[in-house]
Amino acid sequence: xxxxxxxxxLPGLAPDAVQWQALHYAAQGGxxxxxxxxxxxxxxxxxxxxxxxxxxxxxxxxxxxxxIGIIDRAVARLxxxxxxxxxxADALLPIVTGFDAEMVRLGLTSYLQAFRAPQLQRFVAQDFxxxxxxxxxxxxxxxxxxxxxxPALLAHVWAGNVPGLPLWSLACGLLVKAGNIGKxxxxxxxxxxxxxxxxCEVHPPLADCLAVVWWKGGQPGPAVTLYRASxxxxxxxxxxxxxxxxxxxxxxxxxxxYGHKLGLTxxxxxxxxxxxxxxxxxxxxxxxxxxxxxxxxxxxAVYVERGGAVxxxxxxxxxxxxxxxxxxxxxxxxxxxxxxxxxxxxxRAAEWRAIAATDGGGNELLGDAAAPWAxxxxxxxxxxxxxxxxxxxxxxxxxxxxxxxxxxxxxxAFLQTVGLAxxxxxxxxxxxxLGRVGVTRIAPLGGMTxxxxxxxxxxxxxxxxxxxxxxxxxxxxxxxxxxxxxxQESGE
Amino acid sequence: MxxxxxPTLLPALQPLVDRLLAFLAQDGCSDAEFDDLAAAxxxxxxxxxxxxxxxxxxxxxTPRSVSGxxxxxxxxxxxxxxxxxxxxxxxDCERVFMTSGTSRGEVKGRNHHPTIAVWDRxxxxxxxxxxxxxxxRMPMLLLFPDEDQLPNSSLARYLSLAARCHGTPDSRSYIxxxxxxxxxxRAALDxxxxxxxxxxxxxxxxxxxxLLDALREQGLRYALPAGSxxxxxxxxxxxxxxxxxxxxxxxLAETFxxxxxxxxxxxxxxxxxxxxxxxxNQTVPSVKRAPHWVRSRVLDPLSGQELARGERGVLAxxxxxxxxxxxxxxxxxxxxxxxxxxLLLGRxxxxxxxxxxxxxQEFLEATRP
Numbered sequence: 001x002x003x004x005x006x007x008x009x010l011p012g013l014a015p016d017a018v019q020w021q022a023l024h025y026a027a028q029g030g031x032x033x034x035x036x037x038x039x040x041x042x043x044x045x046x047x048x049x050x051x052x053x054x055x056x057x058x059x060x061x062x063x064x065x066x067x068i069g070i071i072d073r074a075v076a077r078l079x080x081x082x083x084x085x086x087x088x089a090d091a092l093l094p095i096v097t098g099f100d101a102e103m104v105r106l107g108l109t110s111y112l113q114a115f116r117a118p119q120l121q122r123f124v125a126q127d128f129x130x131x132x133x134x135x136x137x138x139x140x141x142x143x144x145x146x147x148x149x150x151p152a153l154l155a156h157v158w159a160g161n162v163p164g165l166p167l168w169s170l171a172c173g174l175l176v177k178a179g180n181i182g183k184x185x186x187x188x189x190x191x192x193x194x195x196x197x198x199x200c201e202v203h204p205p206l207a208d209c210l211a212v213v214w215w216k217g218g219q220p221g222p223a224v225t226l227y228r229a230s231x232x233x234x235x236x237x238x239x240x241x242x243x244x245x246x247x248x249x250x251x252x253x254x255x256x257x258y259g260h261k262l263g264l265t266x267x268x269x270x271x272x273x274x275x276x277x278x279x280x281x282x283x284x285x286x287x288x289x290x291x292x293x294x295x296x297x298x299x300x301a302v303y304v305e306r307g308g309a310v311x312x313x314x315x316x317x318x319x320x321x322x323x324x325x326x327x328x329x330x331x332x333x334x335x336x337x338x339x340x341x342x343x344x345x346x347x348r349a350a351e352w353r354a355i356a357a358t359d360g361g362g363n364e365l366l367g368d369a370a371a372p373w374a375x376x377x378x379x380x381x382x383x384x385x386x387x388x389x390x391x392x393x394x395x396x397x398x399x400x401x402x403x404x405x406x407x408x409x410x411x412x413a414f415l416q417t418v419g420l421a422x423x424x425x426x427x428x429x430x431x432x433x434l435g436r437v438g439v440t441r442i443a444p445l446g447g448m449t450x451x452x453x454x455x456x457x458x459x460x461x462x463x464x465x466x467x468x469x470x471x472x473x474x475x476x477x478x479x480x481x482x483x484x485x486x487x488q489e490s491g492e
Numbered sequence: 493m494x495x496x497x498x499p500t501l502l503p504a505l506q507p508l509v510d511r512l513l514a515f516l517a518q519d520g521c522s523d524a525e526f527d528d529l530a531a532a533x534x535x536x537x538x539x540x541x542x543x544x545x546x547x548x549x550x551x552x553x554t555p556r557s558v559s560g561x562x563x564x565x566x567x568x569x570x571x572x573x574x575x576x577x578x579x580x581x582x583x584d585c586e587r588v589f590m591t592s593g594t595s596r597g598e599v600k601g602r603n604h605h606p607t608i609a610v611w612d613r614x615x616x617x618x619x620x621x622x623x624x625x626x627x628x629r630m631p632m633l634l635l636f637p638d639e640d641q642l643p644n645s646s647l648a649r650y651l652s653l654a655a656r657c658h659g660t661p662d663s664r665s666y667i668x669x670x671x672x673x674x675x676x677x678r679a680a681l682d683x684x685x686x687x688x689x690x691x692x693x694x695x696x697x698x699x700x701x702x703l704l705d706a707l708r709e710q711g712l713r714y715a716l717p718a719g720s721x722x723x724x725x726x727x728x729x730x731x732x733x734x735x736x737x738x739x740x741x742x743x744l745a746e747t748f749x750x751x752x753x754x755x756x757x758x759x760x761x762x763x764x765x766x767x768x769x770x771x772x773n774q775t776v777p778s779v780k781r782a783p784h785w786v787r788s789r790v791l792d793p794l795s796g797q798e799l800a801r802g803e804r805g806v807l808a809x810x811x812x813x814x815x816x817x818x819x820x821x822x823x824x825x826x827x828x829x830x831x832x833x834x835l836l837l838g839r840x841x842x843x844x845x846x847x848x849x850x851x852x853q854e855f856l857e858a859t860r861p
Contacts, residue, residue: 337793337804337826344793344806345570345824352574355546369794 004033005092007189009196009212012050013043021216023186027098027334034096034189036214044222047211048181048229052153054208055179060150064124064134067174070203072117077198079112085198092190093163098333099291104163107290110450111164115171119453124175126454127463134176134467143474148467150176151231151254157245159236160187161294167195168457169234170210174199176466180210181226189214217241224248232256232466256465258458261296261416262386263287263448264303264408266401266430268422271445272308272315280421281318283446287419288373289326290449292333293389296458297417297441297448300387302395303404312397316377320366323373323391332372332391339390343374346388350376384411401426405433412438416458419448505580505815508536509610512815516613520784529785529812530561533819540579544818547571561787562798566808566820569763572601577817580606585816587611589646591762603646603762603817614766614813615650616657618783622769623723623756624658627690630719632659633680635695635703637667646762647725651694659692672699674706681714681748690719693748697724697757701735704743715749722750725758727839737776759836763821765813768833781833785812790829791822801829804837 004022006015020035039047059067077083081090089108094101113119124131128148130138137145154173158166166182170192173180182192192212200207215222223245227233232254235245242257249255265287271280287299302319304312335343347365353376354363362379373391376382382396384407398404401422408415415438422430431442440459441451454462481487515521515529535555538545544567548554553565567577572591576582587608591601605611632655637645639652655663666673666680684691693700700722707713722744735743741752753772759780760767766786770778782788789798790805799805807827810820826837 335794341793341806341824341826345568347794348568348570349574351547351550352543352568352571355543355550355571356575369796 004035005190006035007184007193007212008037008214009193009200009207009210010037010039010043010047011054011208011211013037013039013047018043021214023189025096027096028094028101030095032092032095036184036186036189038215039213039222041221041225044213044225045229047213048153048226050208051179051181051211052229053179054205055177056152058205059174059177059179059209062177064131064175064177067177068117068120068124070199070206071115071120071171071174073202074195074198075112075115077202078195079109079116085194089191089194093188096188096190097160097163099163100330100333103290103330107449108164112167114451114453115167120171120175122454123172123462126456127461133469137470137472140471144477145472147470147472148176149470150178150467152179153230153232154178154180154466155226155230155233156180156182157233157235157237157241158182158185158192160185160189162291163188164191165236166192168462169236170195172462172466173234174210176463178232178466181230182210182212183223183226184212184214186214186217218244220248227253234258234466256460258296260414261458262384262411262414263295263297263299263417263419264301264384264404265299265419265445265448266404266421267302267304267315267445268401268420268426269305269308270423270426271421272305272310274309277308277310277315278318280445281315282322283444284419285319285322285326286446287448288323288391288393289330292391293387295449297443297451298389299417299419299448300389300393301382301384302393303381303398303401304395305401306397306399312395313377313379316364316366316375316395319393319395320373320375323367323375323393324371327372327391335390339388342388343390343392344369346376346392347374350374350394353378381407383407401430402433405437408434408439409437415439417441417443417448417451419443419445421445504536504540505606508532508815509607512610512812513613515812516610516617516783516785518784526785526787526812527560530564530810530819531555531558533812533815534558534564536579536815537818541577541818543571543575544577561810561820562789564810564820566791566796566810566822567818568822569601569761569824572603572763572817573599576602576604578604579816580604587649588644589649589762590644592645601762603765603814605765606816608649610813610815611646611649611765612653614783614785615653618767618769619654619658621783622771622781623654623692623721623758627719629658629660631680631684631689631691632663633677633691633693634663634665635667635672635693635699636665638665641665641668646760647696650760650767654692654694667695667699672702672706674703677703678707678712681716684716684720685714688717690717690721692721692723693750694723696726697740698726700724700744701740704740704747707747708743713747713749720748720750721754721756722748723756723758725760737773741773741776759825761821761823763814763817764809764811765815766811770833777835777837779831779833780827780836782809786810788827788829788834790827790834796822799829804828807834807836 019038021038023034025032078086090105093104132138133146133148137147140146156169184192196212227249233249234256236258238260242259265284267280304315350365354365364377366375367373376394379397381398381403382394418434418439420442538548538555548565551565558564582604585604585606587605589603634651636647636651639648642648666677741755744755745752753774755773757770758767768780768782770780787810789808791808792799793806807823807825812819824839827834
C-alpha cells in the first residue's frame with residue numbers, strides 16, 4: 001500500500017485545514033503509512049462544541065433501542081466477512097499490530113458478537129433495572145421518578161494493546177447518548193477510525209455526534225482542551241499514562257480510569273484426569289496465545305493442583321506442547337528489540353533459577369531460545385508476577401488451589417480475570433475467596449480473553465458509571481399536584 | 493607489584509594470573525593471542541565454576557568444542573544475582589564487588605576477585621591511555637563515596653585508585669554522610685582557577701547533575717584551567733532528573749569551562765573487570781572503545797546471534813581480565829557496532845506495557861515495600 005491511510009473522524013473540519021502526521025507500520029509482510037490528525041487547540045475546541053451540539057440534537061432524541069439498532073447494524077457489517085470495511089480491518093490490523101492475521105480475524109469475530117443487539121440489551125439491562133430511564137423519567141421504586149442522563153461530551157483515551165478495544169467504551173458512550181470524542185492509540189489507529197466511518201454510513205446523522213482524534217503522547221495542548229470541554233473523561237492505560245491524564249482533567253470532571261491488570265489460571269485436580277487434563281491444557285494455552293498476553297485479561301501464571309492423574313509437571317508438558325502447536329497455527333508476531341530483550345531476560349531468569357541449584361531446585365525452563373513461547377515450571381508455588389508476555393508463562397504446582405490466595409492478596413489493585421477449572425461447588429466457594437482478595441472476573445479456561453457482554457469491567461459499571469441520575473422526588477410530585485389547574489381545594 | 497595468591501587457592505590459577513598480567517602489559521595483541529588466552533580462561537571457568545559449566549552444557553559448549561572467543565557462551569549479568577559465579581570459593585577471595593541495587597531487598601549481583609591485582613592493572617592501563625592521556629598528576633575531585641565507605645563498590649575502588657595513582661595528595665571524595673559537599677567543591681574549584689592548576693572532576697553521572705544544579709542555583713560558573721577534564725559514569729539511575737546527553741555536556745562546558753571534547757564518559761559494570769571510554773562527547777552518542785584485552789559483539793537478545801554492523805542489539809563483552817567469574821558477559825545495554833568501537837544507546841528497558849496489560853517493571857515498583 002503506497003498512499004497513506006488516513007485515520008480519524010473530524011466532522012466539520014476540512015482535511016486541508018488539518019495538519020497530518022504519518023505513523024509508519026510494518027509487520028506480517030506488509031507496511032502501511034497512517035496519517036493521524038494533529039489538531040490545534042482551536043480545532044479541538046470547535047470539534048468539541050460541534051459534537052456536543054450534534055449529540056444533543058441527533059442522539060439524545062433517539063430512544064436507547066434505536067441506538068442499539070444502529071450499533072447492531074454497524075457490528076453486523078463488521079461480522080460479515082465479505083463486507084468491504086471488515087475486509088479492510090482484516091487487511092490492515094495485522095500490519096499495524098503485528099498480530100497473526102488469523103488470530104486477528106478469529107479474535108475480532110468473537111469479540112464483535114458481544115455488541116449485537118441482544119448483547120447490547122444485556123449491557124443496558126445489567127446496569128439499569130428499567131432501561132427506559134435512558135429515554136425519559138420513569139417511576140422510581142422509592143416513589144417519585146428517575147431519569148439517567150449521559151455526559152453531553154465524553155472524552156475517551158483509548159489504548160492499542162488489543163485491536164477493537166475502543167469499541168467497548170464507544171458503544172457505552174453511544175448507549176448513554178453522549179457526544180463522543182476518542183483519542184486514537186498510536187499503537188492501533190485503525191479500528192476506531194473504521195468503526196466511526198461505519199456508524200456514519202449506517203446512520204448518517206451520527207456523523208457529527210462523534211469524533212476520532214489523535215495527539216502526540218505527552219503533548220498537553222489539545223488533550224487539555226478536550227478534557228476541559230468534556231463532562232467525563234474515560235482513559236485506558238498504564239499507571240504513568242493515567243497519572244498524566246488525571247493531572248490534566250479538571251477536578252470537577254468525572255474521570256474513569258482503566259489501569260493495568262494481570263490475569264492468572266487455576267487448574268483444580270478435578271480437571272486433571274487423563275481425558276480432561278490435556279483438554280484443559282489446550283484451553284489454557286489459548287488464554288496465553290490470544291493477543292500475545294497484551295490484554296488485561298490475559299493469563300501470565302498458571303497454578304496447577306496436585307493430586308490429579310495428570311501431575312502439575314505433566315500438565316506443564318501438555319501446556320508446552322499446546323503452545324508449540326499454536327505457534328504453528330498462529331505464529332507469534334515479530335518482536336521489537338525491547339520486547340525481545342524482555343522475553344530474553346525473563347527466559348534467562350527462569351533458566352538461572354534452574355541452573356543455580358545442582359538439582360534444578362524443582363525449576364525447569366521449557367522451550368528453547370528459538371521457540372516462540374517459553375514456559376517456566378516450578379514445583380513450588382511462585383509469586384504472582386507478570387511475565388514478559390509474548391507467550392511466556394510461569395506454571396507452578398500447588399497442593400491446593402486455596403494456597404494461591406495469599407499470593408494474590410498483595411496485588412489486589414492489579415487483579416482482574418482468573419481462569420478457573422473446578423467443580424460447581426468449588427466455583428462458588430473459590431469465587432467468594434477470589435473476589436475477597438480483589439479478583440473481579442472468573443472465566444473458564446480458554447475464555448479469559450472473551451469477556452461476556454455486560455461484564456463489570458474491573459468490577460465497575462460500564463454504563464451506570466457514565467450517567468448522572470436525576471430524581472423527581474415524590475414530595476415534588478405532590479407539591480406539583482397541588483398546583484395543577486385541576487387541583488381541588490383540600491379545605492385546609 | 494606481584495600478587496601472591498594464598499596457598500589455599502587453586503594451584504592452576506597463579507600461572508594464568510601471571511600470564512594475564514603480562515597480557516595486559518602488552519601494547520596490543522593479535523587475534524590468535526586473544527583467542528588463546530580466552531580459550532585457557534574459558535577452560536578454567538568451565539572446570540571450576542559449576543553453575544557456569546551447567547549453563548555451557550545446556551548450550552553444548554565445552555572447552556573442546558569452543559574455538560575462538562565468539563563461541564564462549566556469554567553469561568547474562570542477571571546471573572550474577574542468581575548464582576555464585578566464581579572459580580575460587582568466595583571466602584578465599586580478596587575482594588567482592590556488588591551491584592548497587594537501588595531498591596530495598598533487591599538481590600545484588602556479585603563479582604568475586606581472588607586477587608584485586610588484575611582488576612587494578614586493567615583499570616590503570618586503560619585509564620592512563622584514555623583519560624590521563626599523558627598528563628601528570630592533578631587534583632581529582634571525586635563525586636562518589638570513597639573506597640573506605642563503600643568497600644564493595646567497584647566505582648569507589650575505581651575512583652580511589654585513580655586518585656592514588658594519578659591524583660595529587662589533596663585529591664579526595666566530596667561525598668560524605670551529609671551528601672554532596674558543595675562548599676568544599678567550590679573551594680577546590682576556586683583554588684584550581686586561582687592557581688591555574690588543571691583538575692579532574694570525576695564521579696557518578698547523577699552526582700555530576702546534582703553538582704551542576706547546585707552551582708547553577710547559586711549562579712556560579714567556572715573557567716577551569718586548560719587541561720582540566722571531567723569523567724562521568726553510570727547514567728542517572730533515577731537519582732537525578734533525566735537530562736538529555738546534549739544538555740548534560742553543554743551544562744558541563746558552560747558551568748566548568750571544560751570543552752565537551754574533554755568530558756569523557758566511562759562505561760563499566762560490576763560484572764566486568766575492565767572499562768570502556770569515549771574520546772570526549774563533542775557529539776553524542778560517542779563511540780566507546782575497549783582495551784586490547786576486551787572484545788565486544790552486538791547480539792540479537794533472543795537468539796544470541798551476532799548482528800551485522802550498524803544493527804541495534806544488546807552488547808556482549810569478552811573481558812579477559814574477568815578471569816574468575818566469566819570472561820563472556822551478556823549485558824542489558826543496547827548498542828550498535830561502529831568503527832573500532834560501539835555506540836551505547838541506553839538500557840534495553842524491557843517492553844513497555846501498552847494499554848491495560850501490565851509491565852513487569854511497573855508491577856515491581858507498585859509492590860515494592
